[in-house]
Amino acid sequence: MNVIPIHTARPQPPGANLPLDTLGRHISDLRISVTDRCNFHCTYCMPESAINCGFKFLRHDELLSFEEIERLARLFVAQGVKRIRITGGEPLLRRNIEQLIEKLASFPGVEITLTTNGSMLAHKAKALKAAGLHRITVSLDALDDATFRHMTGVDFPVRDVLAGIDAAGAAGLDPVKINMVVKRGANDHAILPMVRYFRGSGHTLRFIEFMDVGTANGWKLGEVLPSRDIIRLIDSEYPVEPVNPKHFSEVAKRWRYKDGAGEIGVISSVTQAFCSSCTRLRLSSEGSLFTCLFAQKGHSLRDLLRNGGSDAELSATIAGIWQRRDDRYSEIRTDNTAGLKKVEMHYIGG
Numbered sequence: 001m002n003v004i005p006i007h008t009a010r011p012q013p014p015g016a017n018l019p020l021d022t023l024g025r026h027i028s029d030l031r032i033s034v035t036d037r038c039n040f041h042c043t044y045c046m047p048e049s050a051i052n053c054g055f056k057f058l059r060h061d062e063l064l065s066f067e068e069i070e071r072l073a074r075l076f077v078a079q080g081v082k083r084i085r086i087t088g089g090e091p092l093l094r095r096n097i098e099q100l101i102e103k104l105a106s107f108p109g110v111e112i113t114l115t116t117n118g119s120m121l122a123h124k125a126k127a128l129k130a131a132g133l134h135r136i137t138v139s140l141d142a143l144d145d146a147t148f149r150h151m152t153g154v155d156f157p158v159r160d161v162l163a164g165i166d167a168a169g170a171a172g173l174d175p176v177k178i179n180m181v182v183k184r185g186a187n188d189h190a191i192l193p194m195v196r197y198f199r200g201s202g203h204t205l206r207f208i209e210f211m212d213v214g215t216a217n218g219w220k221l222g223e224v225l226p227s228r229d230i231i232r233l234i235d236s237e238y239p240v241e242p243v244n245p246k247h248f249s250e251v252a253k254r255w256r257y258k259d260g261a262g263e264i265g266v267i268s269s270v271t272q273a274f275c276s277s278c279t280r281l282r283l284s285s286e287g288s289l290f291t292c293l294f295a296q297k298g299h300s301l302r303d304l305l306r307n308g309g310s311d312a313e314l315s316a317t318i319a320g321i322w323q324r325r326d327d328r329y330s331e332i333r334t335d336n337t338a339g340l341k342k343v344e345m346h347y348i349g350g
């Protein structure tokens with residue numbers, strides 16, 4: 001059995017005059033949710049049960065316009081943001097999303113990425129690339145329709161998501177990152193079939209530990225399959241070795257197949273917390289700022305934005321929110337914290 005070494009991340013100095021939070025972290029990643037709606041009902045995010053009990057999605061006039069998002073994003077970039085990820089709900093449900101990508105892609109030196117469930121990607125990939133999108137991540141929790149249905153709560157053919165991944169590759173958005181949330185007893189049997197399918201494809205398959213996000217997914221620690229067990233399972237058939245992170249706040253721990261068949265990754269919020277290098281902010285589709293995926297409340301920027309707030313006032317508000325930040329939820333998670341009234345993931349994106 002190979003000894004599984006632990007990765008080492010090198011801290012990066014923040015830029016001059018950029019705000020630091022109470023744990024010395026700077027801002028470099030912004031996730032922008034452009035809608036709280038989704039056409040899937042993934043059990044770990046927005047299960048059917050949560051939707052059927054009179055859940056109200058945001059009205060269109062409550063959503064930030066693309067112009068408002070662009071203005072705020074420009075202010076975040078001035079505070080150190082280097083990577084912007086567009087999320088949802090399902091971001092491709094937001095009409096003319098390419099127009100927003102074009103605006104954001106005009107920021108020099110900023111990487112624009114997007115996370116999607118892939119259901120509309122086959123038709124959209126070319127336009128997203130043409131609009132300036134740099135990279136794309138597709139959520140896919142199994143290859144067989146039965147397990148996929150069990151995880152997503154909808155009857156949607158996996159082949160259409162795979163066609164979306166192929167279209168993204170053909171459009172030049174490769175390597176595509178494929179995110180698989182692993183829930184013990186639900187889809188862990190699908191790990192090796194996914195590995196076999198994506199090995200040698202040039203795309204990067206990543207495994208995400210089942211997390212206690214939001215309030216509706218009925219999270220239990222017993223349903224978490226630790227990343228080290230996932231790596232052991234894969235290593236027993238396809239030997240792997242660790243790869244150093246690309247940057248300080250990279251979420252996934254990278255591994256590569258020793259036979260050169262590509263890379264995989266694991267995102268271990270439950271068993272290997274990475275809060276100490278968390279430089280992420282999340283902006284909801286109605287303009288509320290969240291300093292952690294497991295936050296219980298956000299800070300509205302929309303009100304200031306729509307009541308004539310100046311760029312200086314907005315920037316000071318953003319910096320102030322960050323400088324008061326002390327989030328490290330994954331380091332302090334317990335069975336008791338799992339039940340806290342946390343923000344829903346489909347409202348702020350993963």
Ligand code: SF4
Nearest residue numbers: 275278292293329330
């Ligand atoms: S739990 Fe919160 S602070 Fe920790 S890594 Fe996740 S988003 Fe960052």
